[in-house]
Amino acid sequence: MKAKIFITLKDDVLDPQGKAISKSLKNLGFEGISDVRQGKLIEIKIDNDNKSKVFNEIDNMCKKLLANTVVENYKIEITE
Amino acid sequence: MKAKIFITLKDDVLDPQGKAISKSLKNLGFEGISDVRQGKLIEIKIDNDNKSKVFNEIDNMCKKLLANTVVENYKIEITE
Amino acid sequence: MKVSLIIFPGSNCDNDAKIALEKLIKAKVNMVWHKETSLPKTDLIVLPGGFSYGDYLRPGSIASKSHILFDIIKNGKKGTPILGICNGFQILTEAKLLPGTLTRNIQLKFICENTYLRVVNNDTIFSSRYNNNEIINIPIAHHDGNYFAPDHTINELEDSNRIIFKYCDKDGFVTKTTNPNGSINNIAGIVNDSKNILGMMPHPERAYDPLTKNIDGTKVFTSLLDIIL
């Protein structure tokens, strides 16, 4: 199976990258942009067909390594 | 509206971050992981209700700034 | 020689480059702020190292959209020499003045150390005072110096002699183990097809002063003296 993990900064955490991107887009003439946040997307292939087991496994990976839960939230999507 | 942009490395581009994550996961005892890739997720709020216009606008942003098409692919998702 | 040294928010080797240019080639250096729309009269454009825009998004990406880049691109296409060092190299690739891109070091760490380089081609305005295959020592200091380009681009660079510096060992051998960051073919510096634009990750402006025990970067600058004889 394949898992996608979306890791985003918690809402109240400063996102310097998002801030810089937003400014640059405005300088390039794009309008109406109000909020830019940059996060991570991690894709993992895992040798296991049991969807709920995979989900739990990935959730564990997020807690242990992939996300820094001090400042980040994560969301898991299982496909295939 | 809100746009999510998923930026991933092209298949033939080496992804040292993905490789490092994969190694750490294995060290932590996770099994059956075969392919880990790390990409970016950019979220943008944009003041415009026309979905197809927003899509084009975002596509433009990707080409001009957000993705480096030498090494990256991108996918756009418009929500709300 | 009149030099335009471009400053972006977050540039931090601009002063080092200025001092090197003044000391080594008696340049008259104009510090040009990124918001300017045109360059003063100039014999050489230098894009210095640093972390323009914090290296956010991708190193060099945001800086490559600055106002001043329009005029830099115009000048570069006309043949004005451009030297991009470290972040300057990253900006040049993002601006498509040089092919390929600089990705995260393979070890995923910032690395600051002296590296040996082999001068692969001395037939450019930036390398003419070196001997071909000369082995020199110049420091690197970067997080994203891992040069990548598709195979056909690499082949083209090799075939047209556009790779100027390659990472090597102290005896000049270009091998995997002497590659500090994972760059394809150990590429440390390349030129564009008309050879007036050089991008390099190592910092020649940190290697000219005997006090810092390294002078091997000097000739990147002094070679340029020959262009306006």
Next chain:
Amino acid sequence: MSDYSEIEIKTSDKKAEDLGLTKSEYQKIKKILNREPNFTELCIFSAMWSEHCSYKSSKKWLKTMNFQNSSVICGPGENAGVIDIGNGLAAVFKMESHNHPSYIDPYQGAATGVGGILRDVFTMGARPIANLNCIRFGDPSHPKTKYLIEGVVAGIGGYGNCVGIPTVGGETYFNENYNNNILVNAMTVGIVSANKIFYSKASGVGNPVIYVGSKTGRDGIHGASMASAEFDQTIESKRPTVQVGDPFTEKLLLEACLELMKSDSIVAIQDMGAAGLTSSSFEMASKGNLGIEINLDKVPQREKNMKAFELMLSESQERMLIVVKKGKEKEAEKVFLKWELPFSIIGRLTDSGNMVLYKSDKIVANLPISPLVSEAPEYDRKWKRSKHYTQNPIKKLEKLDLKKNLIQLISSPNLSSKKWVWQQYDHMVMTNTITGPGSDAAVVRIERSDSALAITTDCNPKYVFGNPKSGSKQAIAESWRNLICVGAKPIAITDCLNFGNPEKPEIMGQIVESIEGIKEATEVLNFPVISGNVSLYNETEGKSILPTPQIGAVGVINDISNIASIIWNENELIYILGKNDIELGCSAFDEIIEKTGISEPPTINLKQEKKVGSFVLNKIQEGLIKTCHDISDGGILIALAEMAINSKIGAKIDHPKLDTTPLEWWFSETQARFIVTIPKNQKAVLEKEAVTQNVPILHLGIVKGNTLQINKEMSISLQDLENHNSSWLPDYMNS
């Protein structure tokens, strides 16, 4: 909750306690105000009276230190200390701890630690020219250690590299007592024209108060009180208080401040550090004996619906508070617009003597400034002199295998090379680094001149634990010695006093005795403390760290053509200057090989330090000595090995007298000693001068070949030495 209910929230003993204030402190507050404080006011008190901001446990003792010599321009009390370094220039420096945040989020904690200390230095008008960092971790086998190192080192590098300040030195140390309480101490040195120093004392009623830098969010609220509380299991719930650093904005702020300082606009300036807007505005007004009025609606805000107490306590990074001369607002605006920094005139100075905060046209706090500062609690906490161990733990060892022991020591976590760490730091940017990491002290040239600063950090916590007073003296003596090793005249120090819970008499005793030691050493060596920081409550579940009074020291080199380094040259003669003895208490040898446990550290004789050190400095300045290294952790043999490895040349040690010394001699950590080398033709000169000046001198051997060879005892190839020394840390990190 409506926007102002916070003024209505009743305060109570319980609320005060939640904010870290004791019952009696709360009583005192009510007495000062003659009423109950509202919640916002109580928060402000709790921040100002926290250990971190008020130094309430340490103040009594800190006052006794030595702060003066003829070079000191500004001692403790400002954002950083200032010394005169000649040619119209001054050096500004300080060290600061970021221990608790770095344990919670190693990358951001360490990064923002660097950011904070940089601001302390450039707020005084100085351009930072060097960073150093002292990082202390738990046992390498502890499950969290590797993760913490990885994050802390990346964070320190990530921030300093981006701002473009070279990180030129520091210390990396492991000990199980730091398992749950790592130390991250960061030091910055900057340079400023001696007549262009900026201070935080506000003046001029009516002058506008400007906020510049990142917008304020809910970052690190209660950080100052958190830094003052012991860790326990509730640590998880404290997590959202972590601050994220933005080194890019810091760089812009640095350039913008230095640019504005060139004009004649600034009256006073102060960075927003611990307790953010609260402490910065209080300190400025209080130093000027003035009042201040702030309209909180004007504070640039990153998040919606922020409450008054949140705005006042937020520790969002990369922010400055500036008082400008009335009429100079435009000038400031021009600079901040150029650097694209958020800014706002948020208030003005008044003669009321009060801090008055407005929000949505209502007064949300009104506090008298002077009593809040002058009546801040100061405790004379109970303390107990620590137990002393009187004897050295030399057991007569049956067999000592010199080579094996050398290898054990040189590949041990604390003595192995820290290149893996400092390679991740840009130590060359600014192109003034003459000697970077890997030597006794860093040498950084003063731009476009022939002079330089030497900088080092030192502390051996095992010595301090064994004997807080002499261990602290030793830390200062070692930093003094390290500056001399490169040929610098030692000028002054900064300190960062990291200890456990001061409410325990034995910890308070460590603090008191340590300060006694610092006082004595700085007096005898004429080497005053000009700035510093105190970090207490470094305990987890009752277990304290080793007492760690970290010292950062700065010296001046007037002529860079006469400096010394650890690098020796073929055929030079090797000498020890200083008296040799056998002292193995608290030594690396004891820790790794003999394992008798903690005992009395080596004696410290400051007069002797001064005599030997002055002699060596003199000879370096005269150009006689070009190679010098002090003998510290691990003793003579380790010092020789380090010189050989760095020089890539071996040595033959063959003095006949040494045949009869016990092998422990090679690992003794007796203080006040240097290893120097000189060309053969200078032999008579050096030996004669040492004898006339009564400095013990011992000829050891000659620099030669590619092995390190000790009499008939042992021989080891340089390649082996280097491998053993360099591989431990990278192997550990990759394992």
